[in-house]
Amino acid sequence: MTAHPMLVGMSDPQHPAPESSPPSTPTGGHDVPSAPTAPPSAPAAPAATPSGYPSAASSASPSAPAAPFGSPAPYGVTPRTANTGDGAGLARTAAIIAIATLALGLVLSLIARMLISTAGFGVYEVVFMVQNVLSFIGYVAAFVLGLIAARRTGGKLFAGIAIGIGGAGLLSIIVNQALWLFQGLFF
Numbered sequence: 719m720t721a722h723p724m725l726v727g728m729s730d731p732q733h734p735a736p737e738s739s740p741p742s743t744p745t746g747g748h749d750v751p752s753a754p755t756a757p758p759s760a761p762a763a764p765a766a767t768p769s770g771y772p773s774a775a776s777s778a779s780p781s782a783p784a785a786p787f788g789s790p791a792p793y794g795v796t797p798r799t800a801n802t803g804d805g806a807g808l809a810r811t812a813a814i815i816a817i818a819t820l821a822l823g824l825v826l827s828l829i830a831r832m833l834i835s836t837a838g839f840g841v842y843e844v845v846f847m848v849q850n851v852l853s854f855i856g857y858v859a860a861f862v863l864g865l866i867a868a869r870r871t872g873g874k875l876f877a878g879i880a881i882g883i884g885g886a887g888l889l890s891i892i893v894n895q896a897l898w899l900f901q902g903l904f905f
Contacts, residue, residue, distance in 0.1 A: 805870025805877065812863035812880030819856030820883055823849060854891050860884035 826849040834842045864880030867873050 804872050805867040806873035808863055808870065809867035809873030809876035809880065812860050812867055812884075813876040815856055815863065816860035816880045816883035816887070819853055819860060819887065822856065823853045823887070826852075850891055850895065853887060857884045857887035857891065861888060 826845060830842050830845045830849065833845055860880045861884030864877045864884055867877040868881065
């Protein structure tokens with residue numbers, strides 16, 4: 719039994735089609751020779767440049783079929799990953815971190831004001847320090863990720879939002895901590 723000619727050319731070059739075996743029983747006492755199966759067509763080796771590496775123009779032809787999902791890319795073609803050169807996802811992440819940190823700071827500020835009246839000033843100081851540490855980490859992460867995303871293509875608006883919120887938040891925390899530490903000098 720031979721493979722259909724259309725299927726032979728469409729098989730994956732890394733996994734050749736198994737050769738069909740001749741029938742196990744002879745017909746009429748005579749062996750019937752089976753038609754030879756054509757090996758799957760292997761892609762021609764790309765021409766090498768003087769440096770010894772194949773050139774990009776000769777490695778993949780536009781008429782070559784695309785590799786199926788999950789199989790490796792053809793020789794000489796570098797697969798593009800989701801985040802290569804595109805800063806839109808990173809910028810969105812930075813903006814989300816900045817907005818979440820801002821919201822966390824606002825909520826903890828409201829809770830801290832209520833704690834002064836119910837639990838006392840000692841609990842307020844602890845909540846204030848926890849808020850500042852968490853906010854500092856969030857603002858630094860948003861600011862740095864925003865700067866990285868701003869240098870990439872795409873997502874400039876979100877990167878700017880992250881840089882703005884992160885920078886303003888860092889400045890606010892630094893000024894508040896300086897006033898808190900040096901309050902005895904000023905008041």
